[in-house]
Each structure stands twice: as structure tokens, then as C-alpha cells.
Amino acid sequence: MSKEDTVQILIREAKEILTQQSIDEFVKFIETKTNELELKDQFLESIIVWHFFEETMENMEEEALLAYVYSKLISRYLMIDDIKKAEEMYKKASEKDLSSFHLNTVRTIFEKRTEKKSKKEVVEIAKKDIFGDFGPTVTAPNVLFENNTQIRNYILNELPGGTYTIKIFNHKQENTEELQMITETLEEFEVISVNEIVRID
Amino acid sequence: MAERKAIWGSTRYFIEIEPNTNLFNTAMSGLVQFFDTRDLLNEKECENLHELVRTVFDFWSTILPPHETRVARWLDEYFQNMGIRSDYGLLLRLIRAEEMIEEQLEDIILETLKISTENLRVAFNVEEDVSIIGRLTKIKQLPEDEFVMNELIQKLVDINRVDVPSTIKGTHQFNLADGEKKSIEIMKHVNIGETIGAYSVITTVINRYDSKMTDIEIIDEIPYSYKILMTNVDKEGAEKDQVRGDESLLIKWKIPDLNPKDRVEITYHLKRRINRIILEVNEQEITVLKTFENINPSDLEYRSNTHYINTHSKEIKELYIADTIPPEFNILKTIPEAIAPQGIIERAKMKGITVRWKHKKVKAEGLIEKKYNLDYFSYLFRGKKLVTDKEGNHILKSLKILQPSTRESGYKILYVIRALSHIEDVISFTDKIPADHVIVNTSPVESQIMEEASDANFKYITWITNPPKRNEDISVLLTVSGETQPVFELFQIRIGDIEEGVVEEKVSNIERELLAFNLDQY
Numbered sequence: 001m002s003k004e005d006t007v008q009i010l011i012r013e014a015k016e017i018l019t020q021q022s023i024d025e026f027v028k029f030i031e032t033k034t035n036e037l038e039l040k041d042q043f044l045e046s047i048i049v050w051h052f053f054e055e056t057m058e059n060m061e062e063e064a065l066l067a068y069v070y071s072k073l074i075s076r077y078l079m080i081d082d083i084k085k086a087e088e089m090y091k092k093a094s095e096k097d098l099s100s101f102h103l104n105t106v107r108t109i110f111e112k113r114t115e116k117k118s119k120k121e122v123v124e125i126a127k128k129d130i131f132g133d134f135g136p137t138v139t140a141p142n143v144l145f146e147n148n149t150q151i152r153n154y155i156l157n158e159l160p161g162g163t164y165t166i167k168i169f170n171h172k173q174e175n176t177e178e179l180q181m182i183t184e185t186l187e188e189f190e191v192i193s194v195n196e197i198v199r200i201d
Numbered sequence: 202m203a204e205r206k207a208i209w210g211s212t213r214y215f216i217e218i219e220p221n222t223n224l225f226n227t228a229m230s231g232l233v234q235f236f237d238t239r240d241l242l243n244e245k246e247c248e249n250l251h252e253l254v255r256t257v258f259d260f261w262s263t264i265l266p267p268h269e270t271r272v273a274r275w276l277d278e279y280f281q282n283m284g285i286r287s288d289y290g291l292l293l294r295l296i297r298a299e300e301m302i303e304e305q306l307e308d309i310i311l312e313t314l315k316i317s318t319e320n321l322r323v324a325f326n327v328e329e330d331v332s333i334i335g336r337l338t339k340i341k342q343l344p345e346d347e348f349v350m351n352e353l354i355q356k357l358v359d360i361n362r363v364d365v366p367s368t369i370k371g372t373h374q375f376n377l378a379d380g381e382k383k384s385i386e387i388m389k390h391v392n393i394g395e396t397i398g399a400y401s402v403i404t405t406v407i408n409r410y411d412s413k414m415t416d417i418e419i420i421d422e423i424p425y426s427y428k429i430l431m432t433n434v435d436k437e438g439a440e441k442d443q444v445r446g447d448e449s450l451l452i453k454w455k456i457p458d459l460n461p462k463d464r465v466e467i468t469y470h471l472k473r474r475i476n477r478i479i480l481e482v483n484e485q486e487i488t489v490l491k492t493f494e495n496i497n498p499s500d501l502e503y504r505s506n507t508h509y510i511n512t513h514s515k516e517i518k519e520l521y522i523a524d525t526i527p528p529e530f531n532i533l534k535t536i537p538e539a540i541a542p543q544g545i546i547e548r549a550k551m552k553g554i555t556v557r558w559k560h561k562k563v564k565a566e567g568l569i570e571k572k573y574n575l576d577y578f579s580y581l582f583r584g585k586k587l588v589t590d591k592e593g594n595h596i597l598k599s600l601k602i603l604q605p606s607t608r609e610s611g612y613k614i615l616y617v618i619r620a621l622s623h624i625e626d627v628i629s630f631t632d633k634i635p636a637d638h639v640i641v642n643t644s645p646v647e648s649q650i651m652e653e654a655s656d657a658n659f660k661y662i663t664w665i666t667n668p669p670k671r672n673e674d675i676s677v678l679l680t681v682s683g684e685t686q687p688v689f690e691l692f693q694i695r696i697g698d699i700e701e702g703v704v705e706e707k708v709s710n711i712e713r714e715l716l717a718f719n720l721d722q723y
Contacts, residue, residue, distance in 0.1 A: 038266040075263035102259050105235060105243040109263065112237060130617055130674075130718070131585065131600055149240040163717065186715035188551065190529050190580040192393050194691050197587045197706040200596060200699050 007048045014049075018056065026056075027065065034072075047076050067093070067100035074106045078113060086110055094173075111147055119171035120145040125155070128163040144171070148179060155181050204282065205236060209275055213237055214264050216257060218279060224547035224557070225280060225287045226355050227251060227295070235260050254295045269296045286541055291348050305349050306356055311339040318490065324510045325492060331425050331474075332445045334491035336361065343484055343518075354480060358523045361489050363476040365426045365527075367391050367710070369402055369449075372420045375459075378412035389421070393709050394470065396686040397577055398529045400427065404467040408459045417456040419467070422449035425493040427471040436465040472496070473527035475505055475573070481563075482519040494524070496575060502533060503575040510568050517563040524571070528553040528713060529578055536572040551713040553578075580605070581716075584691040588701065595621040597668075599694060601632070603687055604720040611641070611682040613720040616664055616692070618675050624668035626697030631663045633690045638683030648677040659688070668696075678720065 010033050018026040030053050037046040050072045057065045070093035077086035090110050093103060111118075121144055126134040141158075145151045148168070155164055161184035168177050203219040215238075220231035227250045234244040247253035258272045273293035280287035318333035327333060338357060344350045368388040376382050392401045404421055408414045423429060425448065432441070432452070440455040456465060475494040480487055494507045507524070511517055526532060532546060532554055539546050539556055547555045560569060582603040588596045600617040616630055634640075636659055643650050649665045662679070669675040681687070694701045 035262075035267045035269075038262075039268065041266070071259075071263065079264075101243065101245055101256070102263065105260060106263050108242045109237070112240075112242075130602075131598060131619070152241060161717070184717040186717050187579065189714055189716050190397075190578045190711065191714045191716070192397070192580065192582045192689055192709075192711050194393070194582075194584045194689075194707070194709045195587075196585070196691055196704055197589060198694070198701040199591060199703050199705055200588050200694070200696055200701050201591045 006042075007045050010049060011052050014052070023060075023062070023065075043076060043080050047073065047080075050076060063098060064100065066096065067098040067103045070098060071100065071103040071106040074103075074110055078106075078110060083114060087114065108147075108149075112149070118145075118147060118173070120147065120151065121169045121171060122151060122154075122166055123169050123176070124167040125159070126165045126167075127159075134165055151179065152181060156183055159183070161185075204279075206275075206279055208261055208264060209271060210265050214242075214260075216260065216279075218253070218257070220253075220280075220283070220285065221550035221552075222547055223285055224545060224549075224555075225250075225285050225291075227291070227352055228355060228359070229253065233257060233260075250291075251295045254292055258296050269293060272296060288348075294348065305344065305346075306353055309340050309342075309344060309349075309353060310356075311341060313338045313489075316488070321490070321512055324512050326508065327492070328495070330429065330443065330445075330450050331493050332447075334425075334448060336489040336491075338487045338489060340485055340487060343482070354482075354521050357480055357487060357489060358478055358521070361478050361491060362525070363424075363426055363478075363491060365473065365476070366424060369424065370422045371404055373406060373417070374419075375406075375414040375417040377410060377414065391427075391471070393689060393711055395688050395690070397580055397689075398472055398527075400471040400473070402469045402471065404454075404469075405464060406456070406459065407464040408461050411461055413461065414459040415457065417454075417459060417465075419454040419456070421452045421454075421467075421469070422446060423452060423469065423471070424449045426474055426476055428474050428493075428495060429469050430472055431470040433468045433470075434465065435467075439465065439467075473529070475507070475527065476525040477507065478521075478523045478525075479509060480519075480521040481511075481513070481517045482521065483517065496527070496530070496573075499574075501576075503530065505573045505575065506570070507572070508568060508570045511563045511565055514565050516565060517567075518561070520558075520560040520563045520569070522558040522560075522569070522571070524556045524558075524573070526554040526556065526573070526575065529580065529711075530554075530575040531578040532556070532573060533576050534574040536574075551715070553713070577605075579607075581720075582687070582689045584689075586691060586694060588694060588696075589705070596696070597621055597624065597628070597694075599630070599692070601692055602718075602720065603689070605687070606680070606720075610684060611638075611680065612687045614679045614681060615720055616677050616679075618666070618669060620669045620671050620673060623671055624696065626668065626699075627665060628668050629663055629665045629695045630692045631661055631695070632692040633659050633661055633688060634681060635683060635685055635688060636660050637685070638681050638687070640679050641682045642680035644678040644680075650677070650679065 014026060014029055017029050030049060034046040034049050050069055054069045057069055070089055073089040074086050077089060090107065122140040124136050125140050126136045128134055141154060151166060151168060164181045166179040168179060203217050205215045205217045208214045208216060215236040217234045218231055220229055222229055229250040230248050231253055232244060232246055233253055233256050235242040245256050247256055254276060257276060261272050270293060273289055273296055276292050277287050277289040314337045316335040316337045318335040321333050325333060344353060368390055371387045371389050373387065374384045389402050389404060394400050404419060406417060436456060438457055442453045444451045454467065459465060475496060477492045477494055479490040494505050496503050496505045535556060543559055545557045547557060558571065584601040587598045590596055597618055597620050602615045603612055605612045618628060636657060651663045653661045655661050664677055666675055
């Protein structure tokens with residue numbers, strides 16, 4: 001059986017499942033079949049099936065599944081070292097403003113593989129004080145970072161141990177994100193706490 | 202200890218897993234982190250084992266072909282290296298099938314009925330102020346599959362877990378002069394007590410009417426998870442009675458009358474019990490018994506002696522016991538020693554300890570005894586006080602942290618003041634410690650600390666200091682020596698000649714927290 005035949009039969013079956021059964025069954029079917037293909041090193045066939053999945057989810061406006069399929073497509077193209085196609089998928093996912101845990105992981109892997117650089121500015125670093133409050137006590141560095149990993153390394157290597165929240169402005173995407181980091185050793189305590197507000201006239 | 206372990210077949214990518222418990226089952230949650238050779242790529246808090254396993258599998262599949270068996274074996278090896286008794290079969294099934302086990306459980310449990318346990322009181326040697334809660338869960342049949350069986354037990358333990366409330370219900374009834382009968386339901390907060398492991402509930406009745414209140418009846422429902430150590434009432438003629446309710450001890454008070462503007466205050470001093478769930482498993486039904494076990498002081502430690510007896514006339518196929526230790530305690534020793542698979546001490550991060558026991562073929566009248574030697578879990582007291590003026594402007598905030606010393610008997614107290622506005626006058630902190638406790642060290646040494654006897658039980662310590670500059674801190678660390686428990690009290694503040702006035706707001710609670718500081722290192 002040729003490549004096309006295998007994939008076409010698989011896609012036809014998937015379409016039938018989608019019309020006759022649920023979307024969950026459809027996803028399960030695609031996952032199982034692509035796993036089988038990939039275990040036989042048939043990554044190109046798997047990619048074709050994932051593109052069919054992409055198209056279907058786009059028509060159904062299923063954002064979570066669309067984010068999932070882009071994580072698959074980017075990683076699959078990376079596996080076969082087709083950086084150009086991986087980048088195309090990466091851009092598509094960014095344009096659609098998609099986000100999910102695995103998509104974010106795959107994006108980071110892609111950015112590191114291709115050394116994609118963003119311009120990230122640390123706007124504010126707040127450190128947890130002894131009262132348990134976050135205060136902007138740490139001066140933000142006056143440099144642009146290429147990615148969050150660089151920011152994490154900066155906090156880890158340049159600042160004393162502590163619990164930090166870092167506000168970051170991404171100049172390329174023009175959005176703000178917040179990063180949390182604990183660079184001190186935490187111990188578990190049973191804490192008996194009393195908070196009072198009193199007035200002194 | 203969590204280790205960073207390479208994905209098999211890759212030299213570039215690594216995974217680190219930090220489970221929140223050492224007990225391997227589908228409820229196991231934890232943090233999963235992915236790294237490349239240099240950096241953290243992403244991390245996820247997973248709520249259960251299924252999510253954890255799928256997260257690892259999905260990451261693995263972004264790097265390499267999706268080998269389910271290889272991922273399951275990698276995970277099994279990872280957990281075994283951490284000393285967690287994992288199961289390759291369950292890991293593989295969770296990677297392959299999602300809600301399979303949950304679906305099977307839904308078919309197994311048929312119904313749950315309430316059963317009387319009065320006949321068990323003598324056999325279980327239960328005290329007068331506590332009941333045994335009984336349920337009978339009918340099942341289609343016991344699952345043959347070991348994983349499903351384990352999950353069934355876990356599910357029944359979860360369903361029957363006793364939630365220890367932070368409020369108790371009270372009902373107040375009384376008559377007014379015009380013959381009107383009033384009935385009010387009030388939720389009363391369980392307050393932290395003066396020392397570790399002590400709790401209190403205060404019932405207050407104030408006559409806010411213009412006429413006398415008569416035939417006052419108060420019913421306070423104290424859950425069996427709490428043992429009443431002592432009760433104080435500040436009204437003569439108040440009569441107390443108690444009745445065992447379904448899940449709480451009902452304390453009933455009768456007070457003949459109360460004049461306008463008069464008040465009555467009843468204080469319950471409480472401590473926690475071990476909540477025990479017993480599952481007597483037979484072919485088509487599982488008897489669930491919930492009992493409450495006392496913890497008693499013994500020398501410098503605490504002990505709990507529990508016993509179970511099979512009161513059925515036949516052998517019980519399998520018996521499971523889950524003992525939830527109150528969070529303020531840590532287990533030093535169990536007798537017999539908890540050795541897997543018969544005994545497992547489950548330590549769940551931020552939650553506490555549950556000891557699980559499993560016995561097979563328990564004969565009629567068979568006796569099973571378990572003893573626990575306990576000590577307090579690492580604890581600290583943290584009191585914060587925000588001082589405002591009458592317009593509500595913040596003047597200063599202050600902090601007291603009290604932490605038992607790990608190296609010697611005694612404890613350390615840290616006081617911190619942060620000025621939130623310009624303060625000119627001297628600030629003084631007045632706190633209370635047991636009379637026989639002694640301050641052995643003060644840091645910085647030049648800090649001005651005064652001691653003054655209060656009564657036979659307590660003495661006052663006062664820290665007098667110049668105010669810090671606005672938004673700056675000033676602190677003092679005291680090392681106190683004492684053989685008894687420290688007292689959890691919040692200090693009083695004075696600025697210049699002015700003492701603190703009305704408490705506008707007060708919130709207290711006890712919970713596990715992850716903290717970085719250790720006063721022993723100061």
C-alpha cells in the first residue's frame with residue numbers, strides 16, 4: 001500500500017468517527033494512529049494526518065485542540081529537521097494567539113533550537129519581604145533579554161535568594177507577562193497566624 | 202529527593218518530578234519540570250497521577266517517538282529511585298487509557314446506607330463523649346483487578362474522609378417578655394489556643410433587648426474530631442448536658458434568665474483527635490466505620506493507642522485502616538512499625554500525615570492494635586499588626602515570629618516594625634511569656650528590653666525603640682529558654698504615650714505554609 005493510501009484510509013476513517021461518534025473519540029483515534037505511524041518512523045505520514053486534524057479543528061473553532069495540534073506540528077517538523085515548516089507552524093500559532101502548556105513548551109524548544117530572539121524588558125522585580133508582601137524593592141536591569149530563560153538565569157545568578165515576581169514587557173508582541181520564581185529553599189511549617197488591624201488615635 | 206533525569210534516547214532533554222506525597226496511587230499530585238541541557242523549559246503542577254503521567258508522555262512525544270512502554274518504564278524507575286513503590290502496570294494503563302478506572306468504579310458502587318454502631322461501643326472501648334459513625338456500601342462485586350481494587354479503597358477513604366471544620370454550629374433559643382420565642386443559628390469560629398495544639402470556641406449571649414430573656418437554651422455542636430478538654434461558663438445557675446449527635450457532640454446549656462445588657466460567655470477548650478476510617482471489605486459489601494482517637498501527652502511526647510476488633514461473627518476478607526494525624530503532629534514511631542505493603546505512612550506535602558494499614562483475613566473477634574508516638578510538626582507563630590490612625594491612614598506595620606529552636610529547648614522571637622508614615626515618638630512593644638521562661642540572648646545586644654512580672658503564670662517583656670524611618674524596618678531577636686510550650690499572644694503597641702485602641706479587625710488561622718526563613722540561622 002502506498003503512503004497516500006495509508007494516510008487517505010486513515011483520514012477517511014477519522015472523518016467517519018467524527019460524523020458518527022464524538023470529538024473525543026476522533027482525537028483518540030488520531031492520537032493512536034499517529035503514534036503507530038511514528039513508532040514505525042513514518043513521521044511524514046503522521047504530519048499529513050496532523051495537518052488534516054488542524055484543518056478540521058480550524059473549521060470547528062476548537063482553540064484548545066488547535067493549540068494541541070500546533071504543538072504536534074511544530075515538534076514533528078523539528079523532529080524531521082524541517083525548520084522552515086516548523087517556523088511556519090510557529091508563526092501560525094502566534095498569529096492565532098494560541099496558548100497551552102505543551103504549545104508553550106514546544107515554542108520554547110523551537111526558539112532555543114532556532115535561537116529566535118525576542119526583546120523582553122524586565123519592567124519590575126518584586127521580592128517577597130518578611131511580612132509576606134511583594135514589594136518592588138529590586139532594581140530592574142536596564143537591558144533587553146532574548147527570552148525568559150535569560151531572565152530566569154539573571155534572577156538566579158544576580159539576585160540574592162528569595163521569592164520573586166517579575167513583570168516582563170515583550171517589545172515584539174507588545175504584551176506583558178508575569179514570571180514567578182523561588183530561588184531560596186522553602187521548608188514546610190504549621191503556621192499559626194494572627195492578623196490584626198488596630199487604631200491609635 | 203527529586204532528581205533531574207534524562208529522557209531515554211536523548212542527551213539534550215531532562216525531566217524532574219517532585220511528587221506531593223510518597224504514596225503511589227492515582228491521587229498522587231506533583232510538580233513536573235522539563236529542562237534542556239542548560240535551562241528550565243516549562244513546568245506544570247499536576248493534580249493527579251493521570252495528569253502527571255500524560256504531561257510526561259506528551260513532553261516525551263515532542264522529542265522522540267511516543268513509546269508508551271518506554272515512558273512507563275522510565276517513570277517506574279524514576280519513582281522507585283525516590284523510594285516510592287510505584288507500579289509499571291498502572292503507569293502504562295494511565296498513559297493508554299484516560300478515565301478507564303474511574304468509569305469502572307462508577308459501575309461497582311451500588312448504594313451507601315447509614316448503620317447503627319451503638320452495639321460497637323463496648324468492643325471498641327469508646328468514651329462517653331464520642332460516637333462511631335457507620336455506613337454500609339453495597340457493591341456489585343469486588344473488582345478482580347488489583348488497580349481497580351486499590352482505587353475503590355482510595356475512593357471510599359476519600360468519600361468518608363472527615364473534614365475538620367474551622368467553624369461549629371450553635372443554636373440559641375430564648376423567650377422574650379412579650380411571649381415571643383426566638384431561635385437563632387450561629388456559626389462560631391474555632392480559634393487558635395494559647396499554645397500549639399490548643400483550640401477554643403467561645404459562645405456569647407448578650408441580651409440586647411429592653412426586657413429580660415428567659416428559658417435560654419444553647420446547643421453547640423462540637424465535631425468528634427475535637428475533644429473538649431475543659432469548659433468555662435461565667436454565669437451561675439447555667440446547667441450543662443451533652444448528647445451524642447450523628448457527627449458531633451451536642452452540648453446543651455440551660456440558663457434561666459438574662460437581664461437586659463447582661464451577657465454570658467461559654468468557652469470550650471479543645472484539642473484535635475486522630476480521624477480514623479476503617480473499611481471492612483467483604484464480597485458484596487464494605488462496612489465503613491469512622492472513629493475518633495484521643496492523643497494524650499506522655500513525657501515529652503504524645504501517644505495514641507488505638508484498637509480495632511472484628512465484631513462480626515465471620516472472617517473479614519480484607520481490612521483497611523486510614524488514620525489521619527492532626528496537622529500539628531509529626532509521627533516519631535508507629536507500633537507495629539509501618540512497613541509496606543501492610544503499613545504505609547503517607548506524607549502529603551502541605552496536608553499532613555495519614556497512616557494506612559491493610560490486613561487480610563481478619564478472624565471473628567480478631568484484635569488489631571496500633572500505637573503512635575507523636576511530636577509536634579515544625580511550627581511557628583506569626584502575628585501581624587497594622588496600626589492606623591482614626592482616618593484609616595497606615596502608621597506602621599509590625600510582626601512577631603515565634604519559632605521553637607531546633608537545637609535546644611526554648612524558642613526565638615523576632616519582632617519587626619516597619620514605619621509606613623513619619624513617626625517621631627518612641628515605639629514600645631509589650632508581649633507576654635510564661636513566668637518561668639528566661640530571655641537568654643538579645644540581638645542586637647543594645648536593644649532595650651525590660652522584663653516585669655505579671656502574675657505567677659506570666660511575665661511581660663517590653664521592647665522600647667526609636668522609630669525607623671518611613672518604609673524602613675527595625676527588628677530585635679530574642680532567644681528564650683523554657684521547658685514548657687511558648688504562648689501564642691499578639692503584642693501590644695504604644696507610640697509615645699498613646700496606647701493602641703480598638704481592634705478594628707482580627708483574623709486568625711492555622712495552615713501549612715512553605716517558608717524560607719529559619720530563626721535559628723539569624
